[in-house]
Amino acid sequence: MTPLRIHQALNIGRRYLEKGFSGANPYTYGVFQINDLNPGLESRVLLALALNISPDYLWSRLQDPLEFSSFRCYRELLRKRIAGEPIAYLRGSQEFFGLDYYVAPGVLIPREETEVLVSWVLEDYPEDFYASEGVQPRLHDCCTGTGCIPWTIKYHRNAWLVSASDIDDTAVETAETNRRNLGVDGRVYKADLLNGLPSGPGVYRFDIITANPPYLTQQEWSTCMDAGWKEPELALSAGDDGLLCIRLLIAQARDWLKPSGRLYIESGPSQCKAVAELLQSAGFSDIKIRNDLSDRERITRGTR
Structure with missing residues (x-):
């Protein structure tokens, strides 16, 4: 029997995913539009995972024969993907801002729209921003999940004092x-937003607080649940x-921020104006909204 070659396996996987995705509820696959799915790319990622190589390396091996054990693994990954398992959970990782983050089931998967929040913080606070003052900026991230926001910022601003918190043990x-x-x-703390952090508000104050908190409405979440969305409620x-x-x-952040400290919040595009109003009502100033890479309102910033 002639062994299947890698390029043939890729075509089989692509067609299998195309057929499975066609007419499906996008929420089953963790997206809001079925067009956001890319069967060709996903077939490459899954075959590379089955072979334990980089997807980029596949291009140099297209004519190589595929061992049956590898094809069987690939077929199982394709089946799980059609059943709605996120690619990041299957791989156990997700790239964010050029860094590779470990992702486990039960934790929110990092998304590219959140990169806009990170970019905004880095833009507002260049590396030499506090150099003349000789101080170390303090940043805290709430609802941290994988930690993609605080650790990416820390990676680019190594002198900063950075911490994170989440209410969920798996996320911590x-x-x-x-x-x-x-x-x-x-440091990573188990805390309900800012409640539960050491020292209490007004003592351990931050220059910057960031958050990508839960923001789906109950109706939106019910729709996700009905479709089998795999990420945690x-x-x-x-x-x-x-x-x-x-x-x-x-309500909590104002007591934790230093004067002129800033709060950055990700939310749904339809919610940013409401978030801006909440910030204004709480006494924040210089309130601005920034769009994500799809040109939808996504991040709201307020200054104490």
Whole structure:
């Protein structure tokens, strides 16, 4: 029997995914539009995973025969993907801002729209921003999940004092794993937003607070659940209007920020103006909104 070659396996996988995705509910696959899925790319990622090589390396091996054991592994990965398992969970990792983050089931998967928050912080605070003052800026990230926000910032601003927190044990463990993997210093706490951090507000104040909190409405989350969305409710669902956690965070953050400190919050595009109003009502100033890479409102910033 002639062995299957890698280029043939890629075509089989692509067609299998195309057929599985066609007409499907996009929420089953963790996206809001089916066009956001890329069967060709996903087939390459999954075959590379089955072969334990980089997807880029596949191009130099297209004519190589594929061992049956590898094809069997590939076929199982394709089956799990069609069943709705996220690529990041299958790989156990997700790239974010050029860095590789460990991702485990039960933790929110990093997304490119969150990179805009990181970029904004780095833009607002260049590396030499505090150099003349001889101080170390303090940044804290709430609802940290994998830790992709704080550890990416710390990677680019090594002199900063950076910490993170999450209410979920799996997220705390995952964030700590990623901190060690990236070789950056920092602390991860189990806390409900800012409640539960050491020292209490007004004593251990921050220059910057960041957060990608849960912001799906109850209706949106019910739709996700019905479709079999695999990411955790705790990281996504936030009450009837999706602003439950954001309201609490804004109320807490003012007591934790230093004067002129800034709060950066990710939310849904339809919520940013409401977030801006909440910041204004809480006494924040210089309130601005920044769009994500798809030109949708995504990040709101306020200054204490």
